[in-house]
Amino acid sequence: MAFVVTDNCIQCKYTDCVAVCPADAFHEGPNFLVINPIACIDCDLCAPECPADAIHQEDELPAGQEQFLALNAELSEVWPIITEVIPPPANADQFNGIANKIEHLIIE
Ligand code: SF4
Ligand code: F3S
Numbered sequence: 001m002a003f004v005v006t007d008n009c010i011q012c013k014y015t016d017c018v019a020v021c022p023a024d025a026f027h028e029g030p031n032f033l034v035i036n037p038i039a040c041i042d043c044d045l046c047a048p049e050c051p052a053d054a055i056h057q058e059d060e061l062p063a064g065q066e067q068f069l070a071l072n073a074e075l076s077e078v079w080p081i082i083t084e085v086i087p088p089p090a091n092a093d094q095f096n097g098i099a100n101k102i103e104h105l106i107i108e
Pocket of ligand 2: 005008009010012013014015016017018032033049050051052053054055
């Protein structure tokens with residue numbers, strides 16, 4: 001079992017989550033983080049820390065967020081690990097809570 005980063009992280013990317021992860025399971029893209037499901041030890045430390053409430057256990061994903069299960073697995077194979085908190089995007093708060101931000105997801 002692993003935790004999954006979902007839609008509301010996109011363009012918010014607060015990174016509070018990485019500060020508490022004991023498994024270095026987070027990987028960083030341009031405007032989104034994902035969790036490596038192989039590295040994640042299912043400890044639930046990160047979910048309460050996210051100001052965007054974007055992290056959920058894989059079997060408790062909110063309706064409509066199912067695609068993020070595969071997206072976390074796929075992108076964690078290509079994006080680098082992030083272990084330090086970094087400043088969020090300047091417009092992060094404006095994006096917090098907007099639905100269906102996946103159209104803004106940048107994949108490099
Ligand atoms: Fe890291 Fe634990 Fe969150 Fe998994 S559940 S990503 S191990 S903090
Ligand atoms: Fe994203 Fe929340 Fe972490 S917005 S970067 S999952 S603290």
